[in-house]
Amino acid sequence: MLVDRDAVSSGAAAKGDPWQYYDLGHSWCTYTFFEHCQHRMACARCDFYTPKASSKSQLLDAKENLQKMLATIPLTDDERAAVDDGQAALDQLLERLTDVPTPGGPTPRQIGIPAQATVLPVIEINRHPTGQ
Numbered sequence: 001m002l003v004d005r006d007a008v009s010s011g012a013a014a015k016g017d018p019w020q021y022y023d024l025g026h027s028w029c030t031y032t033f034f035e036h037c038q039h040r041m042a043c044a045r046c047d048f049y050t051p052k053a054s055s056k057s058q059l060l061d062a063k064e065n066l067q068k069m070l071a072t073i074p075l076t077d078d079e080r081a082a083v084d085d086g087q088a089a090l091d092q093l094l095e096r097l098t099d100v101p102t103p104g105g106p107t108p109r110q111i112g113i114p115a116q117a118t119v120l121p122v123i124e125i126n127r128h129p130t131g132q
Helices: 005-010 040-045 053-072 077-096
Strands: 020-023 027-029 049-051
Touching: 049 053, 049 077, 053 077
Parallel strands: none
Antiparallel strands: 020 027, 027 049
């Protein structure tokens, strides 16, 4: 666990701002009782989840993979709903990174990078049974 001493000493922690961070590798968890959390495997949906700026490219790759799945694999309604739900979760995480400074200093918003990846339309193709 990492402690944000500035948040503690400034009084921001007393106002409810996060002050302790559990390193999840790809992100941070700010839930005070992290070790007792029953939902640790669903972190991306949690309000306490804070993606690291370095994970943005991984999030974009994951989103691209979901789009490929929609375009290339015949999915049931339940499977499609799960993929759509995954895309919404990834968009939310990318939005959280919009105002996080890049290593060069400016934020993605300042340099005009959209917070959401462009979703390509999925067009269903019905092939003739004889292959024509």
